[in-house]
Amino acid sequence: REAMEKSLDFGDWIIFGRREGKTALVSMRDIGADVILNDLGFMRGYAAFDVASAREEVVFHLHDHLKRLRSSVQALGLSQPEAIQFSNAAAFEQQLKRLLARNSFKSSLAWFYVLAGPSSNGFTPLGEARLLVRVSEFDESSLCRPEGIAVKVVNAKRQMPDIKCVADYAFAEKELAYCRYCRSEYDEILYTEDSEVLELSRRNIFMVKDGTIVTPKDNVLAGVTRGIVINIARELDLPLEERKINIWKPERAEELFATSTASGVTYIRKLDGVREMDDDGQCFEFGPVTQKIQQQFLKYRNEFFQGIQQKQLPILFPP
Incomplete structure (x- = not known):
């Protein structure tokens, strides 16, 4: 008690x-x-x-x-x-x-x-x-932090990827606990299956290649922040595709970022665990597309709260 x-x-x-x-x-x-x-x-x-x-x-x-x-x-x-x-x-x-x-x-x-x-x-x-x-x-300062996150690739997926079940997150906790034990500084794991990129343990993932934003479509959680970011990209006339991503593709991307309720839009600075990459993993820049999406997300979020208080709806507010 x-x-x-x-x-x-x-x-x-x-x-x-x-x-x-x-x-x-x-x-x-x-x-x-x-x-x-x-x-x-x-x-x-x-x-x-x-x-x-x-x-x-x-x-x-x-x-x-x-x-x-x-x-x-x-x-x-x-x-x-x-x-x-x-x-x-x-x-x-x-x-x-x-x-x-x-x-x-x-x-x-x-x-x-x-x-x-x-x-x-x-x-x-x-x-x-x-x-x-x-x-x-x-602490809202944890949203969209500029320092980025480091991600480890694993060959696994959540049992029920389209929903949020308490028991479904134990594997990720075990993997990250082992990383801490080995003094490996990873913030997240990236689920993959048969060379297909799925999602992070607590976030959806996006890739930017040749100016086009790509995000996995199947076997992933329909994240609320993910949906907002997709709408933002369309409002900004940024090319966006929802489709399969092969695990061998991210190292050729210009930018990687992830989305979630608690972290907003966060860029991925390091991806480790893909065989074709260097031993130290692949590093990514906090690129212009990610920065633009991040800024627009924070702007929209503030407009949402201000709009509710003033009884006005921001542009992306669902009907």
Whole structure:
């Protein structure tokens, strides 16, 4: 209990449960740790999740994240929690605003977890899935950092690449832990299969070759930031293709960059693990296309929050 209360200093865990027949915010202090420890989401990673960034009480592209969360829940065969059903979107957003206000962070990340529910045998869920939401403080200076990231290529892929499942990220954590043990300074791994480039463990990948932006189309997560960047490229009349990328192609690219909720648009400065490359890997420049995309993304993100506050929609805001 002491550890649980201490963790609340960094964000308040809330379960959207049912109290007296109605969906309600319930604090972790009220329900106890045993509710979570007996859940298959905790015991076996049988859970869907998503994460969105927020500024004060406004969540960036909330409905896109909830749409993807519902898809992940459905793909895992879990029951859809009442709170995130499409018909309850407005009520959920109001509850989420209360949670964001309670934490009072200038910028934050909202983590959504749909856990499979309790189990008596540690394998079969007994009841309905439950939704947990956590808010943690977020440093916006981590978005689009100019120093770039180093990436290691691995021959593997996530089991369910089109959704976000808690258990699906263990392989990447193991690989990066081994890199740290070997004192190899990698920030990410790049999944590949049969010489086909897929995605990074927490980001989508883009390649710039001869002025054309290319990103994998199949067997990757439909990232919210990825979709925004694709729209930005089209608004800027930059050539863009969604197609297969062979692993032997990146070393001939001018630029590589990656996208995610927590890092925005980040350039890849080093790619290691491709046989045709030098022993020290291939290094890439923070090129003009990546810089332009990065600047436009930050501009759009600011316009989004300003537009919501002023009841005006930025140009790329979905209908």
